[in-house]
Amino acid sequence: MSTKNENFVEVFDTTLRDGMQVEGVSATVEDKLRIAEQLDYLGVHFIEGGWPGANPKDIEFFTRARSELKLANSVLVAFGSTRRPRGKVDDDDTLRNLVEAQTPAVCIVAKCWDYHVEHALQTTLEEGIAMVADSVEFLKGNGKRVLVDMEHFFDGFKNNQEFSLRVLEAAVMKGATHLVLCDTNGGSLPSEVGEIVAAVRKHIGGDATLGIHCHDDTGCAVANSMAAVQSGVRHVQGTLNGLGERTGNANLTTIIPNLQLKLGYECLPPANMQRLTSVSNFVAEVLNRPLNPQAPYVGSSAFAHKAGLHVSAIARAKDAYEHIVPELVGNGTRFVVSEMAGRATIQMKADELGLKMDGPAVNQVIDDLKRLEHEGYHFEAADASLELLMRHAAGWKQEFFNVESMRVITDEAADGTFTTEATVKVWLGDERFVRTSEGNGPVNAIDTALRGSLLEHFPQLSKVHLTDYKVRILDGATATGAITRVLIDATNGERSWTTIGVSANIIQASWQALEESLVYGLLHTSA
Secondary structure (H helix, E strand, O other): OOOOOEOOOOEOEEEEEEEEHHOOOOOOHHHHHHHHHHHHHHHHEEEEEEEOOOHHHHHHHHHHHHHHOOOOOOOOEEEEEEEEEEEEHHHOOHHHHHHHOOEEEEEEEOOOOOHHHHHHOOOOOHHHHHHHHHHHHHHHOOOEEEEEEEEEEHHHHOOOHHHHHHHHHHHHOOOOOOOEEEEOOOOOHHHHHHHHHHHHHHHOOOEEEEEEEEOOOOOOOOHHHHHHHHHHOOOEEEEEHHHOOOEEEEEEHHHHHHHHHHHEEEEOOOHHOOOHHHHHHHHHHHHHOOOOOOOOOOOOOOOOOOOHHHHHHHOOOOOOOOOOHHHHHHHEEEOOOOOOOOHHHHHHHHHHHHHOOOOOHHHHHHHHHHHHHHHHHHHHHHHHHHHHHHHHHOOOOOOOOOEEEEEEEEOOOOOOOOEEEEEEEEOOEEEEEEEEEOOOOOHHHHHHHHHHHHOOOOOOHHHHHEEEEEEEEHHHHHHHHOOOOEEEEEEEOEEEEEEEEEEEEEHHEEEEEEEEHHHHHHHHHHO
């Protein structure tokens, strides 16, 4: 496959195959189809969908993909292996499944390390070469574009250079369009990768596109991939968010902007680069694998500023502490407020929230932050509580409701089950309401009782739902008397927020966070 120009680098995404091998990650067929749609929306050139015939899920995926996936930018790829040792291509199940998957391209894995051929496959080096040649010829003869992942290539090259190069030659001579050099064990370093890729490129010439496939066992997968590109490869394989077994695969959400924004290579259509953060988050959400907030480019903290000196500098020159414009990758600048905040940080946060704050109000917020964070509050993680704190300092008063008292009772029944009951007395203007409710725990019971009093007057609360409840013990040395920090996440379907409560009494801490969550919900949810 010829490239458009010398600076063009193909992106091959294997999230749906290699990415699924990370511990704790599983995707339904529906999940895989939706992720494939997002990868196409991002504009990657190849989407590796899985191994057809290996399991019922991948069989169903490729069957449904034929009618349900309408790819505009990407080529769907089926993955498999070469024929078996001493086997025949025309009765090999793996090769037959690749053909029947009906994808325009296939990617097969080939052994390039003599040690693996002789000990894992238990065959001769000549047979190892023939397995690759026969398989490529068969697949090409069935109308497939054939990419070959050269497994353990760097280990093999260092151990027996002649054999590794002969495997490449066999694949090229039979019509492989891509030779992908794999650092399967992830043990290579950038200097080694650059030197070996340069040697391979010189030997192979331009008969096939050279590619790179790295794992992150030394933390160098991204650096190794970039070194390979700078030494001549024009096809990069990896996964979104670096998903993959052991320490993961090369992270495309870092490689793509590094190559395109820093080095001037063309990986995605320029307008698509701003989709990177949203697609990264989509994949994290679907796979229930939270995105590292400190992930380069796409993490929520990638362009977040906390230290007062940084924020003061950014107020005068935005690029002082940002290596790119965040919007280029679909991210944005955030100002994180904590006890380290200075006046500039508070003022910029106020401007972001649309609050008018004079000098005394700003000073009040700074004093409150330092005092409360010393007590155990953590406003970086509680955006809604921070906003309410700042609004109060600016003179705003919460007039939605006023809680007179709250009580929780837990009883153990004769059969060993527990029941929890909460009674809340609340004022709405001049009216007093008393509501008792049961729940599956103290927080649920309190939430149900309070909502029962408020919903008639504030029907918009029906849109507000609690989504997570987190508890952390701040001083374990005091055992059951320890200070407890509670964080509550909530959403109204349009925005999400977090509130915080801190107390030696876990119910009181929970109540603080819950009350602020409902107040924030009323403040930002229309009826």
